[in-house]
Structure formats: structure tokens, C-alpha cells
Amino acid sequence: MRFLLEIDMGETAFEGQAADELGRILRYWGGNLRHYALEPGAGEAVYDSAYREVGAWRITAREAPASPS
Template identity: 60%
Template sequence: MKFLLEVTVDDALPAEDKARELGRILRYWGGNLHHYALVPGDGSPIHDSAFQEVGHWRVAGAAGA
């Protein structure tokens, strides 16, 4: 399985705030992982703490695909 996760964090944020926001995004996403079958084609947008879309994840298929 090839799993892709892409998140854009605001470059204008101080490093500490970037780390905090990315950590929050990853914890929230990881906590909801059990809701997905994780089969090719699965995916979802990723939102920050202000509910703005900042990225996405998807299952692309076999590794190397």
C-alpha cells in the first residue's frame, strides 16, 4: 500500500506554533484513522485548527505505484 499525506503549514507562524499545529493535525487525523478502510482510492482533506483545508491524505495503491 502506498499512503500519501501532505500538509502545508503557514510559513509565517513561529516554529513553536508550526510544531503545535502540525502535532494537532496529526493527532486528530490519527485518532480518526479507524474510520477508513485504507484501500486504494480512500482519502480525505486535512483541516487545521481554524477549519481551513491545509492538505489531504490518500491511499494510492501498491507501494512503488
């Protein structure tokens, strides 16, 4: 399985506060992950401190490695 977190920081990288905003997002979702079944298909939207949707996290099945040609 893979855990994927994608955040759109916009044109201004959270008005120059990218480290603070990303830290808050990581702390919040890290603390809440125990409430989710960590299995392929799980996921949810991610919001910034102004409660705007800025991305999502999800669990996916690991892709099979490509076979050699």
C-alpha cells in the same frame, strides 16, 4: 499501498506554531483513521485548527519498481 499526508504550512509555517499545529493534525487524523477503509483511493482533506483546508491524506497503490535498463 502507501499512506500519504501532505500539509501546506503556508509562508509562515502556521504563524511560527508549526510543531503545535502539525501535532494536532497528526493526533486528530491518527485517531480517525480507524473510520476509513485503508485501501487505494481512500483519502480526505485535512484542516488546521482554524478549520482551513491545509492539505490531504490518501492511500495509493504502491508503484512497481522501475525495471533495470
